[in-house]
Structures are given as C-alpha cells and as structure tokens.
Amino acid sequence: MSVVVTGIGVVSSRGAGYDALRTAAEGDGLPLTEVDRSAGHHREPGPTSSRHAALVPDDATSSLPPMKARRMSRPTRFAVVASRLALEGAGLDPDALSGSELSAGTGVSLGTAFGATMVSRQILDQCIELGPGGISPFLFPESVPSAHAGQVALALGARGPNAAISQGEASLELALAVAAEYLVTGRAERMLVGAANEADTVLHALLDRAGALAGAGEDGAGRARPLDRRRNGMLLTEGATVALLEREDVATGRGARTLARLTGWVRAFDPSAPPGDWGTGAAPLARRLRGELERLGTPLGAIGGVVSGASGSRRGDALEAQILNATFGADLPPVCTPKGSCGEYSGFSLAATLHLLAGGRLAGGDFEPDPALGVVPASSLGADAPSVLASALASGGPAAWLVWERP
Amino acid sequence: MDGPAVWITGTGAVSPFGHGVASLWSGLLSGEPAIGSVGCFDATRHTTRIAGEVELTEPRRREGRTDSHARAAAREAAGAPGAIGTPGAPGVLGASLANTGVFWGTSTGGMLEGERFWWDEQGPRRGRKAVAPLAAQPPGAPAASVARELGCGGPVTTFASACAASTMALEAALCALRRGEVAIAIAGGSDGLCELTYGGFNALRAVDAQPARPFRADRAGLSIGEGAGALLLETEDHARAHGRAALAVLAGAWSTCDAHHMTAPRPDGGGAAAAVRGALRDAGASPADVAFVSAHGTGTTHNDPAEWQALATVLGERARNVPVMANKGAVGHLLGACGALEAVVVVQALVERRLPPTPGGGPVDPETPVDLVLGDVRELPGGSRERARLGLSLNLAFGGANAAIVVAPAAREIGR
Numbered sequence A: 001m002s003v004v005v006t007g008i009g010v011v012s013s014r015g016a017g018y019d020a021l022r023t024a025a026e027g028d029g030l031p032l033t034e035v036d037r038s039a040g041h042h043r044e045p046g047p048t049s050s051r052h053a054a055l056v057p058d059d060a061t062s063s064l065p066p067m068k069a070r071r072m073s074r075p076t077r078f079a080v081v082a083s084r085l086a087l088e089g090a091g092l093d094p095d096a097l098s099g100s101e102l103s104a105g106t107g108v109s110l111g112t113a114f115g116a117t118m119v120s121r122q123i124l125d126q127c128i129e130l131g132p133g134g135i136s137p138f139l140f141p142e143s144v145p146s147a148h149a150g151q152v153a154l155a156l157g158a159r160g161p162n163a164a165i166s167q168g169e170a171s172l173e174l175a176l177a178v179a180a181e182y183l184v185t186g187r188a189e190r191m192l193v194g195a196a197n198e199a200d201t202v203l204h205a206l207l208d209r210a211g212a213l214a215g216a217g218e219d220g221a222g223r224a225r226p227l228d229r230r231r232n233g234m235l236l237t238e239g240a241t242v243a244l245l246e247r248e249d250v251a252t253g254r255g256a257r258t259l260a261r262l263t264g265w266v267r268a269f270d271p272s273a274p275p276g277d278w279g280t281g282a283a284p285l286a287r288r289l290r291g292e293l294e295r296l297g298t299p300l301g302a303i304g305g306v307v308s309g310a311s312g313s314r315r316g317d318a319l320e321a322q323i324l325n326a327t328f329g330a331d332l333p334p335v336c337t338p339k340g341s342c343g344e345y346s347g348f349s350l351a352a353t354l355h356l357l358a359g360g361r362l363a364g365g366d367f368e369p370d371p372a373l374g375v376v377p378a379s380s381l382g383a384d385a386p387s388v389l390a391s392a393l394a395s396g397g398p399a400a401w402l403v404w405e406r407p
Numbered sequence B: 001m002d003g004p005a006v007w008i009t010g011t012g013a014v015s016p017f018g019h020g021v022a023s024l025w026s027g028l029l030s031g032e033p034a035i036g037s038v039g040c041f042d043a044t045r046h047t048t049r050i051a052g053e054v055e056l057t058e059p060r061r062r063e064g065r066t067d068s069h070a071r072a073a074a075r076e077a078a079g080a081p082g083a084i085g086t087p088g089a090p091g092v093l094g095a096s097l098a099n100t101g102v103f104w105g106t107s108t109g110g111m112l113e114g115e116r117f118w119w120d121e122q123g124p125r126r127g128r129k130a131v132a133p134l135a136a137q138p139p140g141a142p143a144a145s146v147a148r149e150l151g152c153g154g155p156v157t158t159f160a161s162a163c164a165a166s167t168m169a170l171e172a173a174l175c176a177l178r179r180g181e182v183a184i185a186i187a188g189g190s191d192g193l194c195e196l197t198y199g200g201f202n203a204l205r206a207v208d209a210q211p212a213r214p215f216r217a218d219r220a221g222l223s224i225g226e227g228a229g230a231l232l233l234e235t236e237d238h239a240r241a242h243g244r245a246a247l248a249v250l251a252g253a254w255s256t257c258d259a260h261h262m263t264a265p266r267p268d269g270g271g272a273a274a275a276v277r278g279a280l281r282d283a284g285a286s287p288a289d290v291a292f293v294s295a296h297g298t299g300t301t302h303n304d305p306a307e308w309q310a311l312a313t314v315l316g317e318r319a320r321n322v323p324v325m326a327n328k329g330a331v332g333h334l335l336g337a338c339g340a341l342e343a344v345v346v347v348q349a350l351v352e353r354r355l356p357p358t359p360g361g362g363p364v365d366p367e368t369p370v371d372l373v374l375g376d377v378r379e380l381p382g383g384s385r386e387r388a389r390l391g392l393s394l395n396l397a398f399g400g401a402n403a404a405i406v407v408a409p410a411a412r413e414i415g416r
Helices: A018-026 A074-089 A117-130 A147-156 A168-184 A201-209 A248-253 A282-295 A314-331 A348-357 B021-030 B065-077 B094-099 B111-121 B132-136 B141-150 B162-179 B195-203 B236-241 B270-282 B303-320 B335-352
Strands: A003-012 A106-111 A162-165 A190-197 A239-247 A260-269 A303-307 A387-393 A398-405 B006-015 B100-105 B156-159 B184-191 B227-235 B248-257 B290-294 B323-325 B390-396 B401-409
Touching: A003 A018, A003 A074, A003 A168, A003 A248, A003 A348, A018 A348, A074 A147, A074 A190, A074 A239, A106 A147, A106 A168, A117 A201, A117 B111, A117 B195, A147 A162, A147 A190, A162 A168, A162 B162, A162 B248, A168 A190, A168 A239, A168 A260, A168 A348, A168 A387, A168 A398, A168 B156, A168 B162, A239 A248, A239 A348, A260 A282, A260 A348, A260 B156, A282 A314, A282 A398, A282 B094, A303 A348, A314 A387, A348 A387, A348 A398, B006 B021, B006 B065, B006 B162, B006 B236, B006 B335, B021 B335, B065 B111, B065 B141, B065 B184, B065 B227, B094 B100, B100 B141, B100 B162, B100 B335, B111 B132, B111 B195, B141 B156, B141 B184, B156 B162, B162 B184, B162 B227, B162 B248, B162 B335, B162 B390, B162 B401, B184 B335, B227 B236, B227 B335, B248 B270, B248 B335, B270 B303, B270 B390, B270 B401, B290 B303, B290 B335, B303 B390, B335 B390, B335 B401
Parallel strands: A106 A162, A106 A190, A303 A387, B100 B156, B100 B184, B290 B323, B290 B390
Antiparallel strands: A003 A239, A003 A260, A162 B156, A190 A239, A260 A398, A387 A398, B006 B227, B006 B248, B184 B227, B248 B401, B390 B401
16 A cells, blocks of 8 residues: 655745745755844854754744634644645645544644754743743643644644654654554554754754754855765754645545655664764664665665755764665665755755655755765756655664655 | 564563562552652642652663663563673574664653753853753653664654653554564653653643542542653564563554644543544454453543543443553653553553552542452453453543553464
8 A cells, every 4th residue: 555645835934835945945945044142052153153044934824823823832833834735735625624524534743853942941941930830831731742743633633643753853754654654554544744843042052052053154154065075064944844645545536636655664773873973883774774675675776866864964964875875886876965955854855855756956056075975966866767765864873764756 | 453463572661669560560569659759859849749750770971861761661671681782692682683673652751851951051151061961852862762772773763742652652663563664673661750741730730739549539630750661572473483472462552633622632532432442443352352441540630531431432331340450540640651651561460360459549430430440459350261351551642642552461362
C-alpha cells in the first residue's frame, strides 16, 4: 500500500503559502530579520556570531480567529494555519472535516525539535516574578511539546492518531515515517504531517552560543552554506510545513491530485554521537541505509537524486557527505541542498522536496567545494530517475531517509 | 495485525519505589503509595508538596534526570549487565544491535535542567553560561541516551505526546517489528520531575494534596511522579533463535484523538473507547477476552468518569466486573512514562497471575463503578479454559490523544 501527498501548506518568513516558499527556494531564499539582542543572552557580536533568523510576520497567521489564536503558542498557530492550507490544497474543506465521516480517519503527526520554547520560558518567568502560584493555567497546556498536534486536531476535528515527534533535526522526517506507518497499517486514511518551530530571541541566542548558527560573516549576510568549504552553521527559521498524506487508494477514490508518492523510509541511529553533536558513524549508517533500501525493494540505481538535509553545519554536513559517498560511491546522483535557502527546523525541506520533484530548481550562487566532502550541490534533481532520497541527520545521533517518487 | 508475533522478553523500571522491576512490583503489592516529599526542588513554594520521586543514582555530564531514568530502565529491560555490547563480548542484544530500535515516550524531557539553566541565566552570568547542559533538554534526548547507552543502530523515535506518549511508542515499536524494520526494539518512556510541570498542574488545580485516589468518590486530583518503564520487544522468531522466552506477548495497540479539548477528555469517553476497540481488533481479540484493565486512572475529576465511560462502551455489562488496577495511586502520574511503566506492571501481573491493589481509602465513586482492586492482592483466574486472558492498558493525554495496548500471556497467543 502506498501513500501520497495531496496537499501542502507552509507558513514561513515569506508569509503563508507553498508558492511563497517555492519562490524563496528558487530565488534569494527566505527573508531574514535581524534578531533583537537587547536582552543580553547573545554572545558578543562578530563575524562568527549569527545576527539573523527567518521570522514569520504576524500577518501570516491573521486568518486565525483571534479568540482561538490567543490560546495558541506561535508554533501552534503556524501548524494550524499550515494544516488548513494543506487540506485546502488537497481539495478538502478544513471547516467541514469536524463531524464528518472523514474525521475518525484523519490523524496528525507533527515534528518539533524544541517544543514551545517561548511559552515554557514565560511560565518560568512567572515562577520567578510571582512564584509557582503565578503560573497561568492557560499557558501551561501550550508548553507541552504535543500542543501543536493537539491543537491541530482540535481545530480541524481530526480524531485519528495524534503524534508529536521530537528528534532534533530529524523530527520532520520521523513524523513522516510515523504518519506513513499509521496509513499503511490502516490506523488512518489521511494524516496531516509536518513540523513547526518558533525562533524566539533566546533560542537564537542559545543556538548561536552553541556555535550551531551560520555566522554573520564580514558582510553581515549570515548565509548557511551546505557542503561548502566555508560553511559555519545553519540558518534558524520559524514557521510550519504540513502536508496531507493519504493512502493512495483513498486519494484516488476521491479524485485527488497527487503531488508525490512516499514509497519507503529508513531510520537509524549513530551511537558514536555525543549529546547535541554529530558522531563518526558514517559507515554503519550507510550500511543500514543500503540494507534497508534493499529490504524495501528500492535499488540504489533507481534513486535519481538526493534532497540532502545538509544545513551548513561543519560536522553534520561532513557526516552527511561521508554517508552519501559510502552509500552511492561513484554513482552518487545529483544532490540538492534546500536548507541553504530554506533553513532548519520548520519542515521547509519537505516543501522544497515537493518543489524539486515537480521539476523546480533551487537558486544557485557562489559555492566553494570542500575537497574533504567531495559532494557538489546541484540546483535540480535528475529528470529521469523514478525515486528520490531525502535525508536528515540530527545532532545526537538520529538519522532518517525518505524515498519519494514523482506522481 | 499482519506480521510476526511480538514477544516481550524483558522489562525494566525506575519508579518511586526504587530501581528495578522487583522494587516496583513489591512496592505495588504492599498497597502503600511511594508518594512523599520532594527533594529535587523546593516544593514548599507550591500549592501541593508531594510527588513520587526517584532517588537519582547515576547522573552523567550533559545528561539529565529523565535520561538517567531512561538508561537505567532500558538496561534492565535489555538484560543488564550483559546487555551492553562491548568489543568481543556482545550482551543480550549482541549482533542484533545494528537492527535494534528505540521507541520512546516523554513529556517533560529535560525540563528540570532547562529551568535551572534559565533561572541561572537570569543572574549575573547572563549570556556567558555554557550551553552544553541544554543538550539534555529536548524531548528527544532520553531516547538518544538509551540508544547511545546500548549501542543501537536502528530507528530512534520519540513520541512527545504527553501522557499517551510511551503507549504510542509501544504501538510504533509493534508496527516496526511486524513490518520487519527492526528485529528488536527497546520501547518505553521516561519523565523527570520539574517545577514547570509541577506548578503547571497545580495551576490547573489538578493535583491532590494527598496521594492520588483514582476512581474514589472523594478523589481530588493526581499526584505527579517520575521514572521510566522499558520493554524489550522481539519478533517471536528472533527471540526463539536466540533462546529467549516470552514474558508476555504485545498483541495489539491503537491510538486515537478526542479532538475535543486541550486538557479535558471527551466526557463520553468516545476517543478512548475507539483506541481500546482498535487495540483489541489489532490483537485479533474481542472485549470478552479482557481479563483485567490497567486504567489511566489519574484521580482527576474529569479523567476517571471519561475512562469509565470508555470501558463501559467497549466492555458492556462486563465493565463492572473486570478487575481494574490504577497504579498512579501508588507511584504518581509519570506523564510521558506512565504508559510504559503500566505496561511493565501488566506484564508482571500476567507473569505472576495477580493484580496489585490500588492504595488509598474511600469508596469507589458510584459514577465510575469499576471493579477497582482494593485492599488485598487479587489473584487472576488461571487455567487454559479461561477465555478472558488479556491485559488491557489505556492512557489518555493532553491534546486529546488516547492510546491502548493489549498484552497476552506468554503461553498462548490470542487471535493468531
């Protein structure tokens, strides 16, 4: 049984909508905002520290009724708006799902790397200012990492399985694997699946202090440069990407348009990775990837392109390149790196994958190869190959790969 | 229910009764709660002051309280001390480590470490503190900690779905084993005490000042707890090939969502009932096969009636006569870990053929007329002719998530 994407919704710094994200991927990338450093949590500014993040403008979620939005954290708002867009894109009325015969068969699987960090911090600040008795009962439920998944179900009436998946930078891909599992085992007929993230100033400051974010550089641009010799970190984004993933027979039965087919997934772990860092286990990871692809009936030769999760991290991208080289050897197909323009954590790589599967391109730009990696990004996928591999490595060891097909 | 049978070949627990399944089981059989004063933070500032706290025995640098609970439970489930593969001396998991997955549930993750960092960050060292301790904070950290500890190379997936998280993790492990993605899975969950959660539940007025009294007429809320539960799951063929016997069989699992309210269950228990029905269907079983229930049983005003409605909907007339255990009265509510710990108890109950009592006094609420195991340990009816042989465990969560598992005794697999 196969599963297909029939709709996609995106909330990004370019606003609400998939087309806005495609424009960013093809053009100059996501609009960036200078992050407010006045609270004093950032390290000293300089070429190696980050100044920017891709922050969502307030009007991107203005379609939500204020009475409902006020009880939602930022990532929840992003996820609900993106979910509605995904349903609309799939030809389903988001306001008609609740109470309909579709409700019980519709589930939610959303990734989050950090959960609702701003709400949690607000609660901790209340604890300091007012004591624990000052904690708001309205804020607390939004602090749990599953709040966005629960709120999406509540807003749309999705009574199928409801999963919140959290495994760092691989959260989106693992949420997709979980959603696909629910579908192929008959636990749901359709799943709203994706990821959401908020990029508040403290998260930006802490990731920057950890050395995870692309430095501003001499020109202050702060570009993430996946697989580039000059890479020095990733681009922090906020927003959400949600796709409607359906059992293919269900989608076909209602005459839905298919954007992509998910034919398999591979999950693995690198036990050599310390907490919060990347490991050295390229060989066993590549072995597992090859073995699982074989088990899934996907020969390496059928994979005509890779949508890489390389984000600009020095060690993460090196591990990614080693795995790709160990897996494909001299037959490495074109490798696209959408996180250069679309950044990390908000699921935009899924939207970029669909864009690339549809024949879209990524913006080029100045790229300096890293001889130690031996992988040069391409601006588009191979035209003829039936399958595309999308990869994600997370700091701390988790890894996931998805096998996509063009419709 | 396509795919091979999935055996439970090991269990592990860290609970307020101590480290290990034996401590948990003997504590539960005692009928006394392990809920008392809080030592890991100053609870005197909070509205209530008790919890089910675990004595932390092995903190490690860059790992948190929840990680520590997770590692200890997983090691026990995997057969420690031999579980951990070392060069030339593979443990129980041995050559299967590359194909071993970790499916984990948590809710708080490393929030305790996160809140300590944040409060310290507000001081004079703002902007200059090392951020390395925050590696323990994301919800995915405990699962990674387990996989790192045991050397697992298979899937690592964390369900952060609040109080249904680890039951959903068990469901995911079951699916992965049936589909052949892994040969072995460590499935479970862990959570640690923290002030945000403790204060948050108090803000919701959901915490009892005394140890929780699930299903009692005078119940006044839950007790927060911490700990971990872990199960070693294998396909039957894999276990047999490695000479391991089944403690029990994970026969079915299912999850749903109420889509009703962020913190309150559907009063009619409809979502939870759908999860139970799904789990029974997944096990190839019927309601008549249920021998006992491990209830979510938080002791809150809203949970227990909704859960009763769910059980009444599925079990019908039998609902009043099927024994129910509610272990949160003994260890507190372990949040994202509760489903895993309760699964460990279900396995132990099937192995020992008896059910531990639920601590606390007071009559059962006539609005929730479950057959709550009270006072003495309850023997499970034995004999091969006994139809009702399955243990059912149910969990309900914030955000409306519901998850249920069905566990069969090792001797006979239901429905296959």
